[in-house]
Amino acid sequence: MSKEYYITSSCTISNNSIHKNGVLLFEEKGKELNNFLISAYKNMGLNYPKFYKMDNLSRLGWLGTELLLKDSFNKDSYRPEETGIVLSNRNSSFDTDTRYFETTRAIPSPALFVYTLPNIVIGEISIRHNFKGEHAFFIFEDFDAAFIQEYVEGLLNNSILEACICGWVEVLGNEYKAFLLLVEKKGSMAFTTENIHKIYYQNNG
């Protein structure tokens, strides 16, 4: 029998603004994605030099997760194997794939090559927080709240995980959106498809 799980935190990065739990944390209009993400990183007082080396997909997912978890997640409550990550997007790592391809005309860039897979963003998040739980990255035409809800619930139901970060992290050029949820076994907002939709469309569509 299915148990009830809860959305304990949410973070959305889109249209040059960052919302956490529906509250605007940071906004800087008119900047390209690359500069916006660096500006947000500095503004939030984060200190993780590897951030600068990441591609935009990893920066977006890493920054979103950082803010999703900040003051909302007690890492000590879970073993590393108990927190998982399930993400999705439309264009995989195509943004970086094309930039890497350009470098192959001269000398290919190793630093770009390492980001030519979408699940690298999960690796960056896992390294930062020492997560070792189940993880997956799915490619969909559009964000599929029902699939994410069902898949994550399955992982939690089968006691594979105790907590899960899930959502959508998409980048192609200057078109982007990160939508991240933290799901745990205690909370107040039920982890339902309806609630996921509600939060997804809450901040800047």
Add this chain to the structure above:
Amino acid sequence: MADLKEQIVAQLNLQDVKPQDIGNDEPLFKDGLGLDSIDALELIVLLQQEYKIKLSNAEEGPKVFHSVRTMAEYITAHQPSNA
């Protein structure tokens, strides 16, 4: 060596590091500048792009990339002749 430091910072995207803050003899990896294996590959690309030097023996890497000084010495010794 000042030029080389600027090239390292640019190639490795070290946005928090000022070229002048890198010591000539400071280790580039581990406890020093904290570079990783991908950075090592980028340094090999830098040698190739900027100085037309190909690191033929991978085992030389740790010695060549120990510090800015060892890199500069390697470049000086292996710079293709313009004559």
